[in-house]
Amino acid sequence: MHLRILRLTACLPLILSGACKDPETAAVQARAETYESRLAEGRTLMAAQQPERAARAFRSAANMAREQVEPLLLLAEAYRAAGNESSAILTLKEAEALSPGDDPAIQRQMVELYRREGHLDEAITTLVGLREAGQLTDPEILMLARLQARNGDPEGAFKSLEPIQAERPDDPDAKVVEAEILLIKGEELLAARLMDRLIEENPGLIEARLLRVRYFLNSGYPEVAEQDIAGIVGKDAKRPETVLLRARILTRLERHEEATDVLARLVDENPDHIEALAQLAESKLSLGKNREAQELVDKVLSRRARSPRALYVRGRLMEAQGDKRGAEENYGYALTSDPRFAPALSRVWRLQQANGQEQEALQMLEKLYGLGEASLEEKLALAEMYAQRKIRLERGLKIIDELLKREPGNPKYVALKALLTPQAAPKKKSYKGPIILRGGR
Numbered sequence: 203m204h205l206r207i208l209r210l211t212a213c214l215p216l217i218l219s220g221a222c223k224d225p226e227t228a229a230v231q232a233r234a235e236t237y238e239s240r241l242a243e244g245r246t247l248m249a250a251q252q253p254e255r256a257a258r259a260f261r262s263a264a265n266m267a268r269e270q271v272e273p274l275l276l277l278a279e280a281y282r283a284a285g286n287e288s289s290a291i292l293t294l295k296e297a298e299a300l301s302p303g304d305d306p307a308i309q310r311q312m313v314e315l316y317r318r319e320g321h322l323d324e325a326i327t328t329l330v331g332l333r334e335a336g337q338l339t340d341p342e343i344l345m346l347a348r349l350q351a352r353n354g355d356p357e358g359a360f361k362s363l364e365p366i367q368a369e370r371p372d373d374p375d376a377k378v379v380e381a382e383i384l385l386i387k388g389e390e391l392l393a394a395r396l397m398d399r400l401i402e403e404n405p406g407l408i409e410a411r412l413l414r415v416r417y418f419l420n421s422g423y424p425e426v427a428e429q430d431i432a433g434i435v436g437k438d439a440k441r442p443e444t445v446l447l448r449a450r451i452l453t454r455l456e457r458h459e460e461a462t463d464v465l466a467r468l469v470d471e472n473p474d475h476i477e478a479l480a481q482l483a484e485s486k487l488s489l490g491k492n493r494e495a496q497e498l499v500d501k502v503l504s505r506r507a508r509s510p511r512a513l514y515v516r517g518r519l520m521e522a523q524g525d526k527r528g529a530e531e532n533y534g535y536a537l538t539s540d541p542r543f544a545p546a547l548s549r550v551w552r553l554q555q556a557n558g559q560e561q562e563a564l565q566m567l568e569k570l571y572g573l574g575e576a577s578l579e580e581k582l583a584l585a586e587m588y589a590q591r592k593i594r595l596e597r598g599l600k601i602i603d604e605l606l607k608r609e610p611g612n613p614k615y616v617a618l619k620a621l622l623t624p625q626a627a628p629k630k631k632s633y634k635g636p637i638i639l640r641g642g643r
Contacts, residue, residue: 237266237273244276251474253283271297271305278311285476285506287319306337313345319508320540322353333362340366344379351383352542354572359383374400378409385417385574388600393417408438415447422578422608424454442468442475449481458488476502480511487515487522495519508539514546526553544575551580560587571601581605582618589621598622 244259260277267273274297281290294315298308309328316325329346332338338346343362351359360383366376377400384393397417400410411434418427428451434444445468452461465482472478483498496519502512517532530553536546551566567584570576576584581601588598602619609615 233266237263240266241273241276244273244280248276248280248283251283253280256280257284257286269300271300271308274300275308275311278315282315282318287315287506287508291315291319306332306335309337310342317349320510320542322349322542325349326353341375344375347379348382351379351386352573356383356387374404374407375409378407378413381410382413385413386572390417390421390604406438408434408441408444412443412447415451419447419451419454420575420577424451427451428455442472442478446477446481449485453485453488458485461485462489474505476506476509477511480509480515483512483515484518487518492519492522508535510536510540510543510546513539514543514549517546517549521549529553542569542573544570544573547573547575548577548580563587564591578605578608585618585622589618595622595624 240259240263244256244263247253247256247259257277257280260273260280264270264273264277274293278290278293278297281287281293291312294308294312298305298312309332313325313328313332316322316328326346326349329338329342329349333343333346343366347359347362350356350362359379363376363379363383366373367380370376377396381393381396381400384390384396394414394417397410397414400407401414404410411430415427415431418424418430428448431444431448431451438444445464449461449464449468452458452464462482462485465478465485468478469475469482479498479502483495483502486492486495486498495515499512499516499519502509503516506512513532513536517529517536520526520532521529530550533546533550533553536543537550547566547570551563551570554560554563554566564584564587567576567580567587570580571584582605585598585601585605588594599619599622602615602622606612606615606619
């Protein structure tokens with residue numbers, strides 16, 4: 203009896219603290235504490251920029267509470283921060299299966315991952331579903347319209363813009379997207395006028411300025427693009443997208459040392475910026491620093507195995523070594539990751555043409571032209587192919603007229619225009635003699 207009293211007395215503090223429980227309850231509490239501990243550990247590791255370790259902590263938490271969506275969302279974010287977009291997408295699908303109905307928060311994360319992975323069809327489908335459910339914000343509607351245009355559906359893009367433009371006809375952000383759609387449709391004059399007006403009325407509208415800079419660059423005016431991007435000042439000039447575009451301009455001007463310096467500073471400030479690292483690798487390659495370029499490519503691909511630019515640079519490195527087969531494979535991998543990645547398209551059509559694959563080369567050039575990414579050389583090559591095959595003459599004429607505006611009287615362009623201009627059918631001569639009926643007597 204005395205011993206029993208002693209035991210109860212010893213347990214009293216535990217009872218008062220709530221810790222003296224039956225084994226099952228204690229196990230549940232311990233499990234809950236471990237679950238919370240894993241979540242806290244993962245968040246701490248994310249704050250310390252250690253997403254791989256954070257992912258292990260979040261996965262452990264998810265395994266302890268399989269009915270909970272929160273650890274899966276955190277796990278997806280960790281995978282994304284680590285550059286493992288494929289695993290992030292699979293994790294979000296796992297979370298989506300647990301969530302009743304379509305959770306907008308999950309759907310939005312899916313959209314971002316699809317975009318980063320180059321899966322535009324899936325991103326568009328998900329955004330359309332959110333739009334039909336009335337869940338899209340205005341910025342997300344603009345994103346949808348832009349993605350539709352880039353995916354070859356300008357009419358669908360204009361339709362997506364309608365609600366915003368009907369409510370606010372002069373909304374500057376919507377007008378920027380409208381200008382981009384017009385460029386993709388080939389309505390360059392209308393787009394140029396709209397961009398000029400937007401920048402004149404809204405000097406601080408950075409998206410309009412960047413769009414016009416890209417237009418000048420893609421149209422073969424890198425000097426003008428450089429002058430235009432100089433108009434971006436202050437914090438906007440330091441935005442990664444601005445710096446990356448400036449580096450592209452310098453590369454097009456063959457000022458590779460300057461491009462490398464610009465990109466190196468960006469990488470110093472943003473060590474985990476995948477596109478900056480990949481573009482720096484490309485710049486190193488242009489300087490003939492192949493070993494440094496390879497090291498950067500390996501670094502990028504270890505973090506994001508499907509980085510289109512890194513795969514493209516690896517292909518160029520192989521091509522420089524004479525490994526054309528390996529180069530083609532890597533360009534193909536880049537295009538599998540992002541079918542609209544213009545640098546890879548530019549290399550592939552040339553290889554195809556060299557291999558006698560004329561039809562395939564034509565298709566690649568048409569894709570580049572449709573994306574608004576074809577260089578002057580590529581536009582001319584496309585027009586020549588049309589003239590040789592006597593196909594798509596109207597588009598060929600449009601290309602040549604554009605080139606003639608740059609170089610009026612260029613004999614090559616003039617001759618090509620004559621080949622592309624449909625000849626009027628000769629008039630049939632009327633015959634006024636007797637008509638002989640075959641088989642008559």
